[in-house]
Amino acid sequence: KPDQEILEGRAKVRTSGKVFYNPVQEFNRDLSIIAIATFAKLLRQERHAKNKQISDEDNLVVDIRSPGIKYDDGLCILEALSATGLRSIRYAKEIPGINNIIANDISKEAVNDINNNIASNNVENLVTSSHNDATMLMYQHRREKQFDVIDLDPYGCPSIFLDSAVQSIKKGGLLLVTATDMAVLAGNSPETCYVKYGAISLKMKCCHEMAIRILLQCIEAHANRYSRYIEPILCVSADFYIRVFVRVHSGAAKCKNTTSKLSHVYHCTGCDGFELQPLGMRKPHQKNNNLVKFCLPTGPPVTRNCQQCGSPYHIGGPIWTAPIHSPDFVKQVLEAAPPYLGTFKRIRGILSMVLEELVDVPLYYTLDRLSNTIKVENPSMLTIRSAILNAGYQVSYTHTHKNSIKTNAPAHVIWDIMRCW
Ligand code: SAM
Numbered sequence: 001k002p003d004q005e006i007l008e009g010r011a012k013v014r015t016s017g018k019v020f021y022n023p024v025q026e027f028n029r030d031l032s033i034i035a036i037a038t039f040a041k042l043l044r045q046e047r048h049a050k051n052k053q054i055s056d057e058d059n060l061v062v063d064i065r066s067p068g069i070k071y072d073d074g075l076c077i078l079e080a081l082s083a084t085g086l087r088s089i090r091y092a093k094e095i096p097g098i099n100n101i102i103a104n105d106i107s108k109e110a111v112n113d114i115n116n117n118i119a120s121n122n123v124e125n126l127v128t129s130s131h132n133d134a135t136m137l138m139y140q141h142r143r144e145k146q147f148d149v150i151d152l153d154p155y156g157c158p159s160i161f162l163d164s165a166v167q168s169i170k171k172g173g174l175l176l177v178t179a180t181d182m183a184v185l186a187g188n189s190p191e192t193c194y195v196k197y198g199a200i201s202l203k204m205k206c207c208h209e210m211a212i213r214i215l216l217q218c219i220e221a222h223a224n225r226y227s228r229y230i231e232p233i234l235c236v237s238a239d240f241y242i243r244v245f246v247r248v249h250s251g252a253a254k255c256k257n258t259t260s261k262l263s264h265v266y267h268c269t270g271c272d273g274f275e276l277q278p279l280g281m282r283k284p285h286q287k288n289n290n291l292v293k294f295c296l297p298t299g300p301p302v303t304r305n306c307q308q309c310g311s312p313y314h315i316g317g318p319i320w321t322a323p324i325h326s327p328d329f330v331k332q333v334l335e336a337a338p339p340y341l342g343t344f345k346r347i348r349g350i351l352s353m354v355l356e357e358l359v360d361v362p363l364y365y366t367l368d369r370l371s372n373t374i375k376v377e378n379p380s381m382l383t384i385r386s387a388i389l390n391a392g393y394q395v396s397y398t399h400t401h402k403n404s405i406k407t408n409a410p411a412h413v414i415w416d417i418m419r420c421w
Contacts, residue, residue: 006023103128202316206364231249374418
């Protein structure tokens with residue numbers, strides 16, 4: 001590829017042509033900038049409250065910070081797979097409250113580009129280059145100098161980087177992970193998905209959300225090995241990839257809740273319907289409410305065939321079935337989005353849809369698949385949504401599919417509506 005000059009956000013970088021650069025990922029970089037800036041503010045509020053033991057009202061008053069300036073108590077960020085350094089340089093120039101950023105890459109050419117770009121953007125005070133295998137670099141930070149934020153943006157599957165990432169991030173830190181191997185995650189190769197992510201993917205219409213939930217269970221599994229657990233605060237599917245933003249917390253006792261955040265998916269081979277089977281539940285002990293007892297799964301999808309159409313199930317997962325967004329966080333990110341961003345409108349559009357999603361309802365139906373199954377004309381979205389609401393259930397779209405129906409209505413209610421509209 002020829003040399004290229006790239007102007008994106010507040011950064012102007014050059015790539016030698018041998019180093020990876022994808023203009024389509026501008027949305028990913030823009031969104032990450034606002035998410036990290038929002039997280040930085042949140043972290044300052046939390047630290048402030050902890051140190052000062054002050055009231056909630058005082059806690060809202062946080063010092064105002066500027067991008068491009070080094071703050072000793074600011075964020076330490078690792079961009080583990082940096083390519084041209086564009087992302088790190090943008091973080092330095094556009095996120096307020098940073099202490100330092102390490103822009104790492106295993107390729108010599110990439111590190112060359114990173115060094116040139118750091119110099120031409122005058123961000124030597126904030127960005128340092130590193131030429132290392134990302135896993136080795138993160139293992140070196142397991143015990144000391146852990147990071148507040150780690151950004152993993154590899155080609156394809158990120159799972160080889162997760163073991164070191166979950167150990168080298170501070171308690172409560174923010175881990176950002178991209179996965180671009182959508183064919184594997186969306187059910188084209190379930191056995192490869194199991195090998196890479198520890199879960200079986202299924203070919204379903206809701207495969208994009210399923211992909212997010214497979215990746216989340218994979219990160220959780222890695223975190224659990226070190227008495228850590230995740231809190232997803234924003235997860236999106238866009239273009240050819242998924243991007244998840246999770247906080248990584250510590251606590252062996254809390255890790256025992258993981259089984260109740262995961263489920264197997266029973267996917268009907270006939271009507272494309274699905275049922276979820278939690279891996280296990282933790283409930284208060286009946287005799288003594290202070291004790292929490294592990295219960296083996298019980299519940300509906302133990303039948304071998306689909307209760308709606310009688311066809312056999314394919315069984316996939318486990319997937320993450322706890323919430324994938326924090327509405328409070330998403331709202332703050334939406335409000336913080338600066339209009340100068342190249343993908344500002346798209347960010348506003350996607351985050352507004354994310355905010356409307358039912359957080360407690362995993363996966364979704366699609367209107368065309370429902371109509372196709374029972375060979376009826378597509379009803380309008382308005383008709384079907386009103387019918388679900390009138391039946392007393394909740395319904396929303398998802399940002400991952402334009403004709404999606406995310407609802408807490410049982411499957412038989414959906415089919416009744418589809419047959420009678
Ligand atoms: N984050 C970049 C951006 O926003 O433009 C793009 C990163 S690109 C998809 C992946 C980069 O990871 C490549 O530059 C590649 O050289 C680097 N890479 C691959 N394996 C690595 C490893 N084990 N350690 C460090 N870097 C690695």
